[in-house]
Every structure is written in C-alpha cells, then in structure tokens.
Amino acid sequence: MAHSIGIIGTGKVGTAVGVRLAEQGFPVVGAMDILPEEATRFVESVPGCMVYCTAQALADAMDLIFITTPDDVIGEVAAAVKWRPGKTVIHCSGANSTAVLAPARDRGCYVGCLHPYNSFASIQQSLENLPGSTFTIEAEEPVLSELKTFVDSLDGKWMQLREHDKALYHAAGCIACNYFYTLVHLAADLWNQFDICQDDAVESCMPILKGTLNNIEHIGFPMCLTGPIAGGDLSTIRKHLEVLANRQPRLVLLYKTLGLETIPIGLAKGTLSPDKAQELRALLSD
Numbered sequence: 314m315a316h317s318i319g320i321i322g323t324g325k326v327g328t329a330v331g332v333r334l335a336e337q338g339f340p341v342v343g344a345m346d347i348l349p350e351e352a353t354r355f356v357e358s359v360p361g362c363m364v365y366c367t368a369q370a371l372a373d374a375m376d377l378i379f380i381t382t383p384d385d386v387i388g389e390v391a392a393a394v395k396w397r398p399g400k401t402v403i404h405c406s407g408a409n410s411t412a413v414l415a416p417a418r419d420r421g422c423y424v425g426c427l428h429p430y431n432s433f434a435s436i437q438q439s440l441e442n443l444p445g446s447t448f449t450i451e452a453e454e455p456v457l458s459e460l461k462t463f464v465d466s467l468d469g470k471w472m473q474l475r476e477h478d479k480a481l482y483h484a485a486g487c488i489a490c491n492y493f494y495t496l497v498h499l500a501a502d503l504w505n506q507f508d509i510c511q512d513d514a515v516e517s518c519m520p521i522l523k524g525t526l527n528n529i530e531h532i533g534f535p536m537c538l539t540g541p542i543a544g545g546d547l548s549t550i551r552k553h554l555e556v557l558a559n560r561q562p563r564l565v566l567l568y569k570t571l572g573l574e575t576i577p578i579g580l581a582k583g584t585l586s587p588d589k590a591q592e593l594r595a596l597l598s599d
C-alpha cells in the first residue's frame with residue numbers, strides 16, 4: 314500500500330478522488346496543477362496535503378501518483394517526468410488504456426487505470442457523485458488490489474476491462490450519459506415551440522426523467538418501457554412524425570432511428586405484437 318499519494322491535475326476528477334480518498338484515511342499528501350490556485354484550493358480541503366510546483370517534484374516525493382489532467386495531456390505528463398522505478402502511476406481516463414503511461418512503465422513503474430463511470434460537471438458535483446460510482450480498473454497485481462481497495466472505500470463497484478474493449482466501453486458511456494443530456498436538451502427545445510423557455514421546460518421534465526430512471530432501476534428492461542411503441546400505437550407515432558416533419562424536420566431521422574431501436578424492447582416486453590412491430594418498422598424505415 315502506498316505511503317504517499319499525489320494528484321497531478323486537481324480538476325473535477327482529481328479533486329473528487331483525492332478528497333474522498335483522504336477522507337477514508339488514505340495518505341493524500343501532494344497536489345500539483347498547471348494552475349497553482351487550483352492546487353491551493355485542493356490542499357485547503359485535504360489536511361496535511363502540500364502543493365508541489367512541478368509534476369517532477371511531486372512524482373519524486375510520492376509513492377502513488379494520479380495523473381488526472383485532461384486526456385490529451387496524460388501522455389505528455391507521463392513522458393515529461395523522469396520516473397524513479399517502483400512508483401505507481403494511475404490515470405482516470407475511460408478512453409485511454411494504460412498504454413499512454415508507457416514512459417512510466419518503461420522506467421520500472423507500476424501503471425494502472427481507474428475510471429469512474431460517472432459524470433463530473435463541477436468540482437462540487439464531482440465530490441457528491443463519486444462515492445458509489447462504478448469504477449473500471451485496468452491493472453495487474455499489485456496495483457489491481459490497491460485500486461480495488463480504493464473503490465471499496467468509496468462504496469463503489471469495480472469491474473475489470475480488457476484493453477481492446479475500452480473504446481467500446483467509453484462509447485457506451487457517451488451514449489448513456491452525454492447523449493442523454495442531448496436528448497433532454499432536444500425535448501426541452503420542443504417545449505420552446507409552445508413558448509416555454511428552456512429552464513422551465515427542463516424543470517418540468519424532471520419528474521418524468523427521474524421516474525424513467527426509477528423505472529429502469531427498479532423494474533428493469535424490458536418491462537420498464539412505456540409509451541406508444543410499447544403499446545403498438547401506430548396512430549400516435551404517425552402524429553408525431555407528421556408534427557415533427559412540419560415543425561422540427563431535423564428531428565425526424567433521429568425520432569425514427571430511436572423508434573426502430575425501441576421496437577425490440579417492446580417485443581421483449583410482450584406488449585408489442587410481432588404484427589404491429591412489422592407495421593411500425595415499415596413506418597419508421599420509410
């Protein structure tokens with residue numbers, strides 16, 4: 314186990330990981346950021362933690378180093394530091410494998426990736442969202458066990474991922490999280506058409522969004538599916554297509570594509586008959 318943990322890049326994820334691990338008793342004692350005021354803000358939340366002015370100084374002083382810079386910078390930082398053998402170097406990127414840490418591995422360091430499968434949009438929200446997250450680990454022993462200990466202490470759930478599955482895994486996260494935001498944004502834009510502003514629309518949509526997540530969590534697929542595709546209601550789908558074609562034609566293709574992807578869920582639920590599914594497919598493929 315590491316006697317000293319340092320964070321390079323004290324942004325949203327670096328802060329959440331560092332602060333929450335320190336609260337659980339792990340020795341988070343060093344912080345460095347390209348913006349010194351960010352590192353200062355971080356150490357104010359972590360008793361006993363010191364600011365280091367360079368990544369090299371922090372890497373020399375710590376046993377275990379998190380590089381939580383933006384993805385594009387992880388490789389640059391890893392390449393710029395002259396690593397001493399025996400250190401452990403971790404990044405938190407979902408899109409990159411540990412290959413990006415090759416400069417550290419080549420100098421005799423242990424490397425790993427600990428990716429929190431969650432969305433961190435601000436420092437405060439990151440601190441709230443991190444505990445209980447699912448974490449994906451790419452590492453070999455002894456780093457694997459150490460990262461599992463971190464996850465357990467954060468009440469998280471860990472899973473291991475093979476290097477060649479990482480891009481697909483990250484694409485799945487992008488669909489579930491980022492494009493979910495896009496769908497809500499598009500729905501709120503439609504409310505704009507009947508003169509309700511974006512903020513009011515989003516607020517009004519909160520109960521249906523939370524109800525939907527609640528259904529996914531507690532009822533699960535496919536039984537959680539509601540709406541016209543689950544019920545095979547062709548006349549409603551026709552009305553939707555007609556109004557979108559007239560008032561928001563750019564959304565017709567997206568509506569049809571998502572509708573087609575919803576048909577198998579309705580079939581699996583058993584409320585959509587194969588005949589209706591066939592008619593729906595024809596309507597939505599048109």
Ligand SMILES: NC(=O)c1ccc[n+]([C@@H]2O[C@H](COP(=O)([O-])OP(=O)(O)OC[C@H]3O[C@@H](n4cnc5c(N)ncnc54)[C@H](OP(=O)(O)O)[C@@H]3O)[C@@H](O)[C@H]2O)c1
Pocket residue numbers: 321322323324325326327345346347348351368381382383384386390404405406407408428429430431432433434
């Ligand atoms: N945000 C998410 O939802 C999320 C979720 C899971 C995983 N991750 C991963 O977590 C990692 C960090 O992401 P983040 O969202 O926390 O980014 P972030 O909030 O932008 O934090 C990164 C910090 O690193 C600093 N930095 C940039 N270049 C640096 C350098 N050369 N040396 C030291 N510090 C440097 C940045 O400063 P500047 O602001 O001045 O550039 C910033 O303070 C990434 O690998 C990302 O893929 C993010």
